[in-house]
Amino acid sequence: MHRISDEQRRVRIGRRHLLAPSVRAESPVAVADAVVALHATDAATVFLSACARLRVPEAAAVEQQLYEDVSLVRLLSMRNTLFVVSEEMAPWVEASNARAVAAKERRTLLKHLMEDGNGLDGQWLAATEKSVLAALAARGSATGSELSAAVPALRTKITIFPGKKQEAVQGVASRVIRVLAAEGRIRRDRPRGSWTSSQFRWTASEPRPEREIARAQAELALRWLHSYGPATEEDLKWWTGWGVGQVRKALATAGAEEVELDSGATAWVAPQDQGTDPAPEPWAALLPALDPSAMGWADRGFHLAPEHRAALFDRSGNIGPTVWWNGRIVGGWAVRADGEPVWRLLADVGRDATTAIEAEASRLADWVGDARITPRFRTPLERELTA
Template identity: 40%
Template sequence: MRHVTDEERRARLAVRHALAPGHQVGTAEQVVRAMTVLHATEPATVHLSSWARGEGLTAADVSRALHEDRTVVKQLAMRRTLFVFPRDLLAAAWGGPAARVARTERAAIVKDVVKAGIDADGEAWLDRARKQMLDVLAGTPEGLTAAEVRQAVPMIDVKVAVTPGVSWTASRILTQLGASGEVMRGTNTGGWHTSRPRWTLTRHWLGADPEPAKADDGYREIVRRWLHTFGPGTEDDLVWWLGSTKTTVRTALTELDAVAVTLDGGRTGWLLPDDANEPGDPGDPGDWAALLPILDPTVMGWKERDWYLGPHREPLFDRSGNAGTTAWVNGRVVGCWVQDAAGVVEVRLLERVSARARRALDDEAARLTAWLAGFRVPSLYGSPAMRAH
């Protein structure tokens, strides 16, 4: 059985994730493909993740790919998380992890409709609500905001406390319709750092009705791309990342003829056959440094993270497991970054680095400061290291 060291994994990360000099890419679509998907829970993450990997990419370039060219598309999928997908991977999502989320959301809405006393037949109520919403959107190709959908469909214009301190509104039905692939987050009515979408039918946004893959086919394709981007990874990594089951992961690995390898620390990882047959590591990518945003897919790509986080897991993640900003040197996280009141990016180290590495990080901070041009990135999340004074 081939052994893959942590050093080789870090070299793979540098190249496959388009982070090392000479391996960055030129378009937002190429960034998304390099990473399989981008996290989009925070709108700014999509643009900042693209900045870190794309040579000369501007915020306008990323927004154009999302809203004009539509070569990349936002889709709720794995772990009920919003991601940006390349268009040709959407069918796999709709048939696999997104369909799983849609079923779970439907069951939860039906239960809450009954519990809140809205209708004793939650299934029938939800079916009527969905139909009315889809009919309204069918007549509005340019899409509607969530508020406009509520106004157009009075039966969903409700806000009900199901349990103390927890309420739900019509937005949950839009979420369910989005997970099922029937509607999409279309044109953004706010800036690149906000999420204020017009909801639109998928056929209006993409020019065709969704055609989900079969579930096994969908999961297999997503696992294949994950292994190319993040491999080698363990079963536990994949189960967590997909928000799925071990049976689903094992089926996909078997159908892909994935090859088991040993990892430092004694764990078993998996690679695609072509990767496993390559001798040695992918070569030395050279020294590199990167500043990655909150919830960047590199830091969130695995469940087992010691090989790149070292002792820094606790200061870099909030209590819900959301990663804050991270500062990287040669495939390891060494700190985080923040902005001061004027928008200047500052690196906060959690360990000592060489003078050369510090200069590289400072250069990245200056480059990001110039790119943001005084704009301070808003965030709902913040790690202990980011909040520390």
Template identity: 40%
Template sequence: MALRTVTDAERRQRVGRRHALAPEHRVGTPDQVTTAMTVLHATEASSVYLSVAARAPEATVADLDRALYDDRSLVKQLAMRRTLFVFPRDLLPAAWGSASARVADTERRKIARNVVDDGWATDGEAWLVEVGRQVVELLSARGTLSAKEIREALPMLDGKVAVSASSPWGGPVPIAPRVLTLLGASGLIVRGANAGHWRVNRPAWTLMTEWLGESPTPMDPADGYAELVRRWLRTFGPGTEADLVWWLGSTKSAVRRALADVAAVEVRLEGGGTGWLLPDDLEPEPEVAPWASLLPTLDPTTMGWRERDFYLDPTHTPYLFDSNGNGGTTIWWDGRIVGCWVQDPDGVVVPVLREDLGSDGDAAVASEVDRLTAWLDGVVISSVYASAQMKQARLP
């Protein structure tokens, strides 16, 4: 039986609808946005808010704060590729059993080796068990604490440990953030209330069980990967095996098993190669009217695939992504990245286009520029992951 071909145009239609970016397909709440996107990138605190604002025009900062810190229907969790994400609460057990567990195992082995090599302990694994116990006991007794407060209360965490000289981050580094990162990836503790402005990550740590009010059980690794792949295919499919290996930060064998477990169906991609869709998602995507969107640094749409030619001209990559493949701010027109955006000192959004969009495209982008400027209301966003185009276009 011949494989169905999914064209690049159809893939872009899916982005407009599935990612809640086309105006007629936008949604109302932060929870709806996060579910639509599977997860939201949270490495930069502002990205979460701007990703929501792009897809839920009526949602406010207070609405997202409520979901994150009051209702706790959305939760920050270190997972795929050692990246911090905002997860829908119901997806946490899948991550804990698979992608987060993989990250935790890697971090555990690195820290255990470093503390032994640096003379902190003769048994790195035992040292980690003990310090983890002390952190959990401290948070059980005192509730939510900042990293500084945890470090001050636990002498075992007050200091630096040398990492491999061959690492780009070689040299002495504080041990406390690494241990807290490990415990967070393990699902024992969680980044709770944010002590800073919404555009800054200054989390206080608390026990995951206290934050959620329950103790969900991590999924079996295979089931966890299958659930993550199922959600990813619903949002980003069709995608390739290479896309999934990259997005999950996992192995080909884990991805292949997950694709089999969800009964994914093979399709042909216009540019060549094989993509995958869920078995109940094989019908052609209806057309979507041309749409414009302004997305933040590390937005999940920008970062959803490894193989990006269907929505990104390869000649634009050096300008719009940094050297590590992290996407900066982007302007989209009808399913393709066509530029980036910056702000002037007063917070006004300024588009920087790399293509001629025509009058309709220019008008649609201008409307989104005005909308984002109004939403930001004078708040200026800075980014660690600024692209070359963003740096070049920064205004005095």
């Protein structure tokens, strides 16, 4: 069996994830396609991940493609997590993941409505959704608060988990809006405030072409392998949230080929992708919390030393801002209250690496400008650096 070394895997990150300066992209759409999907749970991550890989980093270019061209699309998809993908990729992600996530969101909301015992049911939900869509058609876009003011039903409160320890009273507005967004009937528009804000406005969304589920899962697996291969079944299972059977069927349909890792584990690559990528020039990167290059695999041992995990991850397994050198995570970074980027190395990487990291920190500070960045999921090292 052909072996692909850990060093070659790190080379592939530099090239295929557009992190070496010579391979940086011209557009945010090209960035999203290179890594398949950008994590979007934290609004700032989309911009930081994209701009780290752009020849000319600027938030305005990302905003243009998210909100004006709509060539970048937010979807609740893999692992029930919010991602940004290109519009071309969106139908494949919808069929392979997002459609099932949306169906589960609807079932959960209906269950909570009916458990409340106040006569709320599917008919009530359909009427409420119709009113929300009508309000958006009249306004063009609106925040959740503005929609609640326009649609009285959204101000309804329900008791979830009645009679149980976790019983709580909640409003339905955010849940109804979440279901409509998950189904692709509405989408996030420009937020209130800057690009770091998560207080989005909402607007109507156009339907996209439908894809057959098995074909879509094979297509997603193939594109993921081009970006993240070699990778194991467990890596793909973790990244997609699929079951083992779905993973194996998708790999087989995609024509994935077996290879061996340095660890001796069996992994997979895209068809005819067992060759060696040439190493790019030395590169450094400051990547944000939840960046795809850090979150792309279940087993990150080939680019992250185990002793660094405690400083860089929160208790739920979310990685914070990371410093990279030639395909390895070697430290973390943060932005202080005065806007100054600060970083700390967790490994001795030498003078050349330190100089390159300093240059990347300066590049980050230049395009971020006056924006203030606080990750949604804060890690021990990030908290220390901003204390």
